[in-house]
Amino acid sequence: MQTNPRTEQAGARWRVGIYAHDPSGRSGRARLDRQAATLAAEVARQRGWRHVATYADHGGGRVRAGLCRLLADAPGHLDLVVVDAYGRLSNDRRQLAALMARLGGAGVTVVVLRPAAGRRLARLVANLALADLVAGELR
Numbered sequence: 318m319q320t321n322p323r324t325e326q327a328g329a330r331w332r333v334g335i336y337a338h339d340p341s342g343r344s345g346r347a348r349l350d351r352q353a354a355t356l357a358a359e360v361a362r363q364r365g366w367r368h369v370a371t372y373a374d375h376g377g378g379r380v381r382a383g384l385c386r387l388l389a390d391a392p393g394h395l396d397l398v399v400v401d402a403y404g405r406l407s408n409d410r411r412q413l414a415a416l417m418a419r420l421g422g423a424g425v426t427v428v429v430l431r432p433a434a435g436r437r438l439a440r441l442v443a444n445l446a447l448a449d450l451v452a453g454e455l456r
Contacts, residue, residue, distance in 0.1 A: 330365040331396040331450065336387055337373040338405040349375050356399050359430050363443050369395065388416075392423040397446065399428045426450060 337353040353371050360368045370390060372383040384406070387398065398420060400406060406427070407413040420427055428446040 331367065331447070332369045332394065333360050333366045333397045333399055334370040334372060334387060334390065334395040335360065335368065336383065336398055336400050336405060337371070338381070338383070338400075339375050340377050340404075340408075346375060349373055352401060356401060356430060359443070360399055363447070365447065366397070366443075384416075388419060391420055391425045395423075395425050396450070397426050397428050399430055401430055403427075403429055 335353055335356045337349055337356060339349045339352065353373055357368055357371065360366050370387075372387040372390075374381040374383040387395075391398070403413055406416050417427060426446055426449070428443055430443065
């Protein structure tokens with residue numbers, strides 16, 4: 318787990334992990350780094366969110382070390398996992414459902430931000446996820 322040096326932000330309520338994945342692996346490390354940087358910038362704009370870790374995988378393959386670390390760290394360490402598309406977690410629907418269930422069982426919500434769809438949509442999705450978390454705490 319790579320920690321963010323700015324994890325001690327005052328008023329931060331939600332511990333956020335970022336997951337970036339370039340399944341093709343042909344674009345080089347730069348594409349993966351841009352994806353992670355874009356997600357980190359969006360997380361930084363969200364009030365109450367604290368970026369605590371970045372997980373990344375480059376290339377395809379059955380075993381993805383970054384995703385395995387995310388799943389191991391999630392219980393007790395993360396409240397949200399931010400990705401730019403569900404396909405970054407898995408393109409296989411069954412595997413995606415299993416990952417979502419595992420994260421949900423650990424109390425972690427997956428927030429999908431699609432930077433290409435525009436900042437307003439990304440902000441709306443993030444705010445809806447946050448509202449859902451707050452509503453869950455009030456129940």
